[in-house]
Amino acid sequence: MIVLLGVLVVILGFATRRNPLLVVGVAGIVTGALGKLSPDEILKTFGESFASSRSVTIFAITLPVIGLLERNGLQQQARILIGKLGNLTTGRFLTLYLLLRQLTAAVGLQTIGGPAQSVRPMIAPMAEAAAERRNGGRPLPEAIREKVRSHAAGADTVGVFFGEDIFLAIGSILLITGLVNATYHTHLEPLDLALWAIPTAACAFLVHGARLLRFDRALERELVVANAESDVEESAK
Amino acid sequence: MIKAEWFYWLVGAVFIVMGLQTLLDRSNAKRYTSGTFWTLLGATFFYSSWVVDKSAPAEPLGIAVLILICLGGFNLVGKGTPRTTGEKQRTELAKRFGNKLFIPALTIPVVAVLCAVVVPKFHFGGHVIFEKGNETILGLGVGAIVALGVGMWVLREPRVSVPIHAGRGLLESMGWALLLPQLLAVLGAIFQAAGVGTQVGKVTEKILPNGQLLAAVALYCVGMFVFTVIMGNAFAAFPVMTAAVGWPVLVQHLHGNAPAVMAVGMLAGFCGTLCTPMAANFNLVPAALLELKDQYGPIKVQAPTGFILLACNILIIYFFAF
CATH class of the missing domain: 1.20.120 (Four Helix Bundle (Hemerythrin (Met), subunit A))
Structure with missing residues (x-):
């Protein structure tokens, strides 16, 4: 139950207009820690999911x-x-x-x-x-x-x-495919969305x-x- | 076979080239930290290839992501003054080129869709041309390159450095915000690894009467709407509501069509964006630009559309995704 505080960090962070990147970084670390991930595992999750969601940023x-x-x-x-x-x-x-x-x-x-x-x-x-x-x-x-x-x-x-x-x-379409494909190990195509x-x-x-x-x-x-x-x-x- | 990783390297190379230009750009007061941000981002696009095929550890990449977050988060990424054309010059150029200006822009989606739909049907010496499952993304890359060629030809622009500099101007004006969608995808993965989805799923089960499809769809869409109103950003609401309802309940338990549920769910969030002062750049900035006395003027005219479309989205998922 306590991991839900991570969601609260996101909501409070965005609602109080903190810098969104910092909100995401802090919420990620806090949620990982509350979910009993070791610091090494948290870094690894950051790295692995960043690598598998690069498609989100290719519109550049x-x-x-x-x-x-x-x-x-x-x-x-x-x-x-x-x-x-x-x-x-x-x-x-x-x-x-x-x-x-x-x-x-x-x-x-x-x-x-x-x-x-x-x-x-x-x-x-x-x-x-x-x-x-x-x-x-x-x-x-x-x-x-x-x-x-x-x-x-x-x-x-x-x-x-x-x-x-x-x-x-x-961005929104690529976010959906990037997030869903990296998180749930499935395959959605941007065109379908x-x-x-x-x-x-x-x-x-x-x-x-x-x-x-x-x-x-x-x-x-x-x-x-x-x-x-x-x-x-x-x-x- | 053309691989998706090659395309990521191309994107990475573009970031690195632009990052090095930023490092040398004296008109940018934060040129060292800004240049580091873009160059490091480009480097992660290469290193990620080895993380994906598990030939390199992911931890250094995690550290790099945290550095990017700090550089962007502590306002160390700035922009220079791009050397570009002025308003008057642009009006003259627009008169000269006319509607030809739209041709290169339209090339991108046309080529991308052709690549995604037609190219997979062709084989070359027994091999597919594009790596399977990545046709759309590769199509976008091919489309952007073809469009650049078409653009330089239509506009009689022989120097590659001109579009690179113009692109860097856009990149710098987006700044760290460019990275936000990808980091929200990362956050979604961390939520999943830490078990947020399972926990929210338990709460959802208590709220939701068993197997009530319409109630579940409404909960997902209204949740997207409400979280977006609070946070001012549908992108941020998406990982939360998808972990809570979208994936476990609607897709896994009730066997909804995942692309339909996710795409329309995101749009339910956009309805929230229409109604919230938290989305300042969409709702308050226009009021200021138009010198309105009532800064909520745009929200007032948008809100009824937002509420009606929320209902439309619920019905679209309910009738077409199941």
């Missing part, structure tokens, strides 16, 4: 080509393409971005989007511009602007989370896409209410 082999593409304008080209979607409503634009983000992440292009790479310079301003068009060109009330920006960030995050696992060389990410990815698109399209209608209602309120304030002056 793709960094030179991705780096080469980025320095030649990969992210900028992605933005040029998205810029062509200018005339959609907020919800439709974000739904389409969600789909694009899922599809590109599924083929290994996780880095072309992201909060700094695409949401701030491109997605949030375009979503806001679409909402302003809906508002007859008037600037958005603060609360609604916040919600539009939040949805821009949300579409990006949901898209990459539920797209990237279809790419077989992503990647295929099983597809049903959830489809659900994610349907669920979040539907919510974004509904957001269009909510936006309309809220703009009407907000404008009515500001008109009342205007006439009260």
Whole structure:
């Protein structure tokens, strides 16, 4: 029973935002010691499992080509393409971005989007511009602007989370095969796992896409209410 | 026959080359410790080959792993200022190359999947081309090399040093975080060796009514979700919940399809990531970047999707993995 304290070390370590590497190192040593492994056995387990889980880190082999593409304008080209979607409503634009983000992440292009790479310079301003068009060109009330920006960030995050696992060389897939193959002496193929990410990815698109399209209608209602309120304030002056 | 170990040596060699460059990089304030980190990581990829075939002791490798943990954990791995193109230059390059930029990137998954699916069917003089059981991983390696060639050709870049430097820029910006997934896999193995799985299994047996499939699936997915919300990281939740429920109960006892259970279980954890401020880089950083007054704005719009998808994941495992 006492070995479960090792799990507690992991939970406390991550929850109190210690450096994750140190948390893993300390939790490994503590758990090994509580499980009555000798120091020599602990070192041996660290070494053997590290050797048999190297496949988890091999995605680094793709960094030179991705780096080469980025320095030649990969992210900028992605933005040029998205810029062509200018005339959609907020919800439709974000739904389409969600789909694009899922599809590109599924083929290994996780880095072309992201909060700094695409949401701030491109997605949030375009979503806001679409909402302003809906508002007859008037600037958005603060609360609604916040919600539009939040949805821009949300579409990006949901898209990459539920797209990237279809790419077989992503950390989470390799972690599963590395961990399961090293720990339980079995054999899982990354490709099988990647295929099983597809049903959830489809659900994610349907669920979040539907919510974004509904957001269009909510936006309309809220703009009407907000404008009515500001008109009342205007006439009260 | 092309062996997986050769590919690990290639990855190790890439780490060593980049590590040596980092050692010489004066723009990096922590160049000695950073360079040591990457070079040592590269060396472990070679030494591991002998640990795997049991011709060398594993203890020195264990010590090396602890050194890597300390270098990364005590913030001794930093990054330099990469010599690269600026925003304006990149926009011009993007106009020049256009959609051709996507070709090399798409080459990686296409070649990897071809290698995993088609190549095992061919034999060369009675031998398979790729080592059996490692086709996907080798396919990724081949895909990355082919993509690099295609990229240099499409972009008219004759110097190999350019992609190596660009790759090192990405490597350094990921820093020690690059090693976290592999170390979590190591932690999972230690949990198993120390008997955490058996202990949690006993607790699980007490909680779970016997043979209740739906309850077991729900426990696994909700457990992934809750642990991820607490820890802010689905990768960290995975070794715990897999040792507790995923492997012993769902795969071994109830004979679930392991790839389906594990892949969808991980995604149940991702649903937790959507809902937690602990995952600061995904949820709080965007709020700051977008100058939101409510730093929980993104979490509020993501959470309903997170909860609905958690239910979807439970149903997907329940209906398709058994």
